[in-house]
């Protein structure tokens with residue numbers, strides 16, 4: 345059978361578990377939007393994990409809330425849906441098999457990573473599974489992403505995390521991650537300011553924003569509880585605005601997804617994004633920051 349999942353740590357761990365329990369001969373990585381937009385063909389030969397439901401699949405596992413934009417599974421579908429920190433957790437509990445017991449720690453760390461239940465040190469100096477999680481990023485610019493994903497699945501089944509982290513393919517990525525984060529930290533410091541409980545980062549003066557850890561901002565501004573970031577979309581056609589709750593100070597009463605949907609975007613409570621028309625961006629960003637300050 346084929347496993348269809350997402351290219352992140354939760355996808356890797358899910359693949360480790362499912363390939364241990366089922367006869368899987370290929371893995372395909374897709375974006376959840378591909379299912380919503382019906383851009384990817386699913387057949388009765390597919391097991392899906394961490395993606396919206398598709399009626400043709402043989403088995404389905406997910407841990408996201410069911411939304412109006414996706415189909416809902418019928419009662420008695422094969423697989424499991426539960427609100428959990430990771431889909432790996434849902435799969436681990438579905439099988440409850442002795443064969444999976446050795447992956448208990450990996451599943452626990454995947455829970456922490458996927459639900460952003462992280463410490464400051466996990467961001468500034470990540471280690472072991474958390475560090476590995478940050479290397480699974482298709483934006484890193486290093487090619488052969490699918491091969492890397494498949495390699496990790498095989499390695500996690502047979503090697504220790506220490507051995508995996510010393511593989512040249514992994515080291516190349518962890519080194520680049522450190523360089524990128526150092527460059528990102530510099531521009532974050534130069535372009536961010538605090539306004540009450542909100543930290544605003546304005547990257548519109550930069551033509552290219554370095555790739556970096558999206559949680560770094562909260563290590564710089566620990567006494568804010570929500571962040572707003574503005575940067576140019578492709579060809580400067582729109583301003584991409586992203587909102588996020590501070591993962592170290594979860595006191596914001598705002599709903600980022602609701603706020604963003606009022607400005608033409610979307611998301612969930614803890615994070616959201618919206619594309620703004622460049623000529624309206626300044627005014628609308630002020631409005632958004634005002635809403636976040638009022639929510640407290």
Ligand SMILES: [Mn+2]
Nearest residue numbers: 354394431458
């Ligand atoms: Mn997930």
